Amino acid sequence: MGAVFSKIKDNLKEGIRENSENSLARKIAHGKNAKFIWIAVMAVLLTVPAYAGDYAINVMILMLFYMALGQMWNLLGGYAGLVSLGQQSFIGIGGYALAIVSEKYGLPAPLAFAVAAGVSVLFALVISIPIFKMQGVYFTIGTWIVSECLALWFSTWAWVHYAQGYNITVTYNLSAKQIYYVAFAVGIGSLAVVYFILRSKLGLALMAMRDNSAAAEVRGVELYRTKLKCFVISACVTGVAGAAIYLQQAFIQPSNAFGISWTVSMVFIVVIGGLGTVEGPIIGAVIYVLIRQFLYNFPGFSMVILGIIAIAIILLAPRGIMGLVQKWVSIDIFSVRRR
Amino acid sequence: MDEILRVENLSIAFGHNRVLNDLSFEVFENEVLGIIGPNGAGKTVLLNVLTGILKPDSGRIVYKGKDIAKTKIALRTRMGIGRTFQVPRSFEGMSVYENIMVGGVYGRLLSEKEAGAGADEILEHIGMAGRRGEIAGALGLLDRKRLEIGVALASKPDLLLIDEAAGGLTESEIANILEIVRGAKQKGVTVIWIEHVLQTMLEGTDRTLCIAEGRNVICGPPRMVMDSPEVHAVYLGTEEDE
Ligand SMILES: Nc1ncnc2c1ncn2[C@@H]1O[C@H](COP(=O)(O)OP(=O)(O)OP(=O)(O)O)[C@@H](O)[C@H]1O
Ligand SMILES: [Mg+2]
Numbered sequence: 001m002g003a004v005f006s007k008i009k010d011n012l013k014e015g016i017r018e019n020s021e022n023s024l025a026r027k028i029a030h031g032k033n034a035k036f037i038w039i040a041v042m043a044v045l046l047t048v049p050a051y052a053g054d055y056a057i058n059v060m061i062l063m064l065f066y067m068a069l070g071q072m073w074n075l076l077g078g079y080a081g082l083v084s085l086g087q088q089s090f091i092g093i094g095g096y097a098l099a100i101v102s103e104k105y106g107l108p109a110p111l112a113f114a115v116a117a118g119v120s121v122l123f124a125l126v127i128s129i130p131i132f133k134m135q136g137v138y139f140t141i142g143t144w145i146v147s148e149c150l151a152l153w154f155s156t157w158a159w160v161h162y163a164q165g166y167n168i169t170v171t172y173n174l175s176a177k178q179i180y181y182v183a184f185a186v187g188i189g190s191l192a193v194v195y196f197i198l199r200s201k202l203g204l205a206l207m208a209m210r211d212n213s214a215a216a217e218v219r220g221v222e223l224y225r226t227k228l229k230c231f232v233i234s235a236c237v238t239g240v241a242g243a244a245i246y247l248q249q250a251f252i253q254p255s256n257a258f259g260i261s262w263t264v265s266m267v268f269i270v271v272i273g274g275l276g277t278v279e280g281p282i283i284g285a286v287i288y289v290l291i292r293q294f295l296y297n298f299p300g301f302s303m304v305i306l307g308i309i310a311i312a313i314i315l316l317a318p319r320g321i322m323g324l325v326q327k328w329v330s331i332d333i334f335s336v337r338r339r
Numbered sequence: 340m341d342e343i344l345r346v347e348n349l350s351i352a353f354g355h356n357r358v359l360n361d362l363s364f365e366v367f368e369n370e371v372l373g374i375i376g377p378n379g380a381g382k383t384v385l386l387n388v389l390t391g392i393l394k395p396d397s398g399r400i401v402y403k404g405k406d407i408a409k410t411k412i413a414l415r416t417r418m419g420i421g422r423t424f425q426v427p428r429s430f431e432g433m434s435v436y437e438n439i440m441v442g443g444v445y446g447r448l449l450s451e452k453e454a455g456a457g458a459d460e461i462l463e464h465i466g467m468a469g470r471r472g473e474i475a476g477a478l479g480l481l482d483r484k485r486l487e488i489g490v491a492l493a494s495k496p497d498l499l500l501i502d503e504a505a506g507g508l509t510e511s512e513i514a515n516i517l518e519i520v521r522g523a524k525q526k527g528v529t530v531i532w533i534e535h536v537l538q539t540m541l542e543g544t545d546r547t548l549c550i551a552e553g554r555n556v557i558c559g560p561p562r563m564v565m566d567s568p569e570v571h572a573v574y575l576g577t578e579e580d581e
Contacts, residue, residue, distance in 0.1 A: 201444055201451060204437070204440055204441055204444055204445070204451070205441070205444075205445060207430065207432065207433055207437070208430045208433065208441045208445075210432065211429075211430035211431050211432050211433060212428050212429075212430060212431070214392075214428070215424070215428035215429075215430065216430070216441070216445075217412045217413055218390055218392070218412060218413075218416060218422060218428075219413075219416060219441050219442055219445055219446050219490060219494065220413045220416040220417050220441075220442070220444075220445035220446035220447070220448075220494060221413060221441070221445045222411075222413045223413075276432070337434065337437070338434070338436060338437050338440060338451070338455070339436070339471075339472065
């Protein structure tokens with residue numbers, strides 16, 4: 001694990017160097033152009049339900065959800081140097097927030113999003129106390145163990161219906177279109193969160209940490225605090241995404257909600273798309289969802305294919321697909337550069 | 340002259356390798372103190388101890404009258420201790436300008452606006468005006484070394500620690516670095532400058548300290564130190580450095 005990530009880091013650096021040495025880079029998406037692309041993409045996304053069929057809408061929903069999850073994992077793994085395998089803790093917390101608010105208490109579902117955000121933040125703060133004492137691989141394993149404990153606890157907890165879980169009946173009254181707009185809000189919201197973080201003072205520290213965390217500390221960046229901020233923000237948005245995801249799935253159980261496969265997907269998405277870039281998780285999510293849909297009937301097989309792609313990219317393509325693309329054309333749609 | 344830094348009986352060992360042995364010396368305000376010594380003498384380890392990356396086994400580091408041995412790395416920077424690394428550690432994915440911003444925003448807690456406003460002056464100082472947009476990862480060695488100093492200067496240090504800025508550079512490039520260090524001194528910065536290039540130490544430092552096996556061998560005017568039998572004994576048998 002550690003070796004793989006240091007390899008990714010090396011690739012990242014190499015890619016950055018190659019990228020900036022590439023004088024042939026044509027600038028297709030800077031400044032004004034970027035604005036047009038932005039507006040066009042938003043217009044397309046907002047009107048998808050008007051012309052797309054249910055299948056396409058559902059694929060888009062998945063892409064938006066996974067993009068949001070990828071963005072949040074990237075904030076940790078790509079910038080803060082926190083390789084988590086336990087983001088499913090927050091998906092589960094978000095999903096259960098929805099189940100409990102709407103099923104158990106019959107309260108309006110939108111309230112669930114606030115509860116999901118709040119409980120995720122609280123849980124992240126509490127769990128950070130022991131988990132931030134662990135470094136590197138131990139942190140990674142620690143986050144995973146926390147999720148496994150949650151799964152176990154929820155399976156034996158009467159208040160949440162043990163391992164049987166909940167049917168989330170509010171979903172029955174929602175159309176695919178309505179859920180699409182929820183997914184749209186979550187997806188674009190996560191993108192906005194990352195974008196504004198990177199443009200802020202915090203972002204300056206994060207980019208420095210991405211490039212060299214030891215040097216960042218010597219330059220005055222307080223690593224612990226910065227990492228904690230990322231951990232909490234990431235937990236919050238992942239929790240909200242979890243509530244939205246289970247609003248679509250209409251059924252929640254501990255084994256699924258707190259399953260590691262959520263985070264494995266996030267890692268695939270970010271590594272394939274490009275670690276430590278804003279665009280990476282978008283590209284990664286699109287590819288991930290497409291491959292999963294094409295190989296829908298062979299779920300095990302699609303994981304193998306994704307695994308092979310991810311490993312190939314780690315070994316061959318610096319900075320994931322985003323890095324590969326940037327070798328040829330200089331795309332900077334989400335410019336977080338300071339000038 | 341007032342002293343800005345006093346190092347008292349600093350010792351650190353890695354297993355059986357005793358790298359710093361009761362090292363003591365002081366640095367006066369606004370001087371340039373050169374540090375020379377053979378490879379493995381403990382010069383870089385000393386800087387790592389001064390900046391908090393390594394914890395000493397014993398001894399005191401008194402900076403501006405306070406013992407900072409327990410102060411965290413980032414806070415030492417904010418107290419005015421800036422440094423460069425022997426192997427440059429710039430933020431390779433970020434532009435020259437952004438690298439300097441990190442120094443100001445986090446090393447001195449400036450707002451982005453304030454740090455941005457000071458950036459031009461620093462770029463001027465390090466001879467990289469007009470190159471703010473270049474990506475640090477694509478810079479050549481001289482530029483990386485200059486940028487290191489620039490990022491350190493961005494945090495407005497009172498004490499600047501330089502670890503071999505001239506190593507691997509040509510003579511004219513070294514002159515460039517010398518110019519930058521002189522500029523820093525003129526602005527009131529105190530400098531500790533580690534370097535193997537003795538000529539540069541002669542020209543650029545007010546006093547020179549020679550370290551060997553983590554001990555203070557001799558400290559005084561550069562010429563006197565370099566002509567001293569102690570220093571010759573230290574370098575005898577080791578490679579001839581320039
Ligand atoms: N983190 C560490 N762990 C163990 N040993 C170390 C560590 N850092 C340095 N050393 C050892 O300490 C000794 C002094 O190293 P140091 O880097 O300070 O030398 P130096 O004086 O800077 O030499 P040079 O001129 O080659 O840069 C060496 O023997 C080195 O192997
Ligand atoms: Mg050294």
